Amino acid sequence: QKEVEQDPGPLSVPEGAIVSLNCTYSNSAFQYFMWYRQYSRKGPELLMYTYSSGNKEDGRFTAQVDKSSKYISLFIRDSQPSDSATYLCAMSALGAGNNRKLIWGLGTSLAVNP
Amino acid sequence: GAVVSQHPSWVICKSGTSVKIECRSLDFQATTMFWYRQFPKQSLMLMATSNEGSKATYEQGVEKDKFLINHASLTLSTLTVTSAHPEDSSFYICSAEGTGEQFFGPGTRLTVL
Numbered sequence: 001q002k003e004v005e006q007d008p009g010p011l012s013v014p015e016g017a018i019v020s021l022n023c024t025y026s027n028s029a030f031q032y033f034m035w036y037r038q039y040s041r042k043g044p045e046l047l048m049y050t051y052s053s054g055n056k057e058d059g060r061f062t063a064q065v066d067k068s069s070k071y072i073s074l075f076i077r078d079s080q081p082s083d084s085a086t087y088l089c090a091m092s093a094l095g096a097g098n099n100r101k102l103i104w105g106l107g108t109s110l111a112v113n114p
Numbered sequence: 115g116a117v118v119s120q121h122p123s124w125v126i127c128k129s130g131t132s133v134k135i136e137c138r139s140l141d142f143q144a145t146t147m148f149w150y151r152q153f154p155k156q157s158l159m160l161m162a163t164s165n166e167g168s169k170a171t172y173e174q175g176v177e178k179d180k181f182l183i184n185h186a187s188l189t190l191s192t193l194t195v196t197s198a199h200p201e202d203s204s205f206y207i208c209s210a211e212g213t214g215e216q217f218f219g220p221g222t223r224l225t226v227l
Contacts, residue, residue: 008155036218043118043207043218044158088157102148102216104157 003027006089006105015114019076023089023105026070030091030103033065035074038086038107047087048074079112086110116142118210120219127198128227134194135222137208143188144210149181152205152221164191198226 006023013019021035032051036044048063050056050072056063062075072091076083089105117140127133137147145166150158162183164170170183182194191210195202203226209216 006157041205041221041223043120043209043221045218046215049215101160101163104159106157 003103004089004091004105006108008106008108010109010111012111012113013079015079015081015112017079017112019079019083019110019112021074021076021087021089021108021110023072023091024070025072025091025103027091027093027103028067028070029093032092032094033063033072034090034102035061035063036088036090038088040085044088081112081114084111116140116210116212116215116217118208118217118219120206120208120222122222123220124223124225126225126227129199130197132194132196133198133224134192135206135208135224137191137193137210137219139189139210139212139217142210142212144212145188146211147185147191148209148211148216149183149191149193150207150209152207158207161193195224198224200226202226 004025035048037047038044050063050065053065053067060077064073086107086109088107090102092102119138121136147164149161152158161176162170162172164183164185166185166188172178185191205221207221209218
């Protein structure tokens with residue numbers, strides 16, 4: 001079993017739809033959870049960063065962490081064609097200021113159709 | 115925001131040659147840099163963790179004599195792929211850690227003929 005599982009998709013939605021992206025994990029030591037967006041042939045860019053359980057909202061993006069279920073989600077409201085990209089979840093056990101080894105999901109390819 | 119650059123953005127080389135990729139943090143100092151490799155439709159695979167002034171820590175299965183990492187300053191780390199072979203063709207991405215976050219470079223696409 002992989003430490004982090006993520007459905008690679010592809011996921012195709014119409015413009016304006018609410019998108020739900022998910023990852024599950026097996027290591028209960030993970031405390032830091034990140035969502036990255038990666039456009040084709042580019043490096044990942046950090047979208048959301050959460051510590052422990054709970055919700056975090058930033059504009060059209062909401063990140064949820066449920067540590068009891070070992071399940072994290074990223075919701076995108078009012079999706080736009082410019083949101084079309086691969087979304088990767090990543091998580092780590094160590095905190096800021098230390099060498100943080102990120103464990104990555106496979107990435108979910110999202111296409112938002114105009 | 116923090117910017118990380120990589121050079122070159124793409125490179126084509128002949129089998130058996132060596133290729134050097136540079137990773138620079140442009141507006142912050144990074145004591146730790148990470149090197150990743152990403153194959154098509156695959157996730158990022160951490161190759162090694164590089165700390166300024168010390169030897170890099172390689173992940174299991176990554177040959178340290180083939181992938182030479184030098185982190186000579188707080189803003190520069192280099193990855194040299196020695197005696198490259200076609201199976202080394204991949205997308206190589208570095209990241210630099212600053213204020214607890216990892217900031218990623220744009221990646222270098224290596225094609226070995």
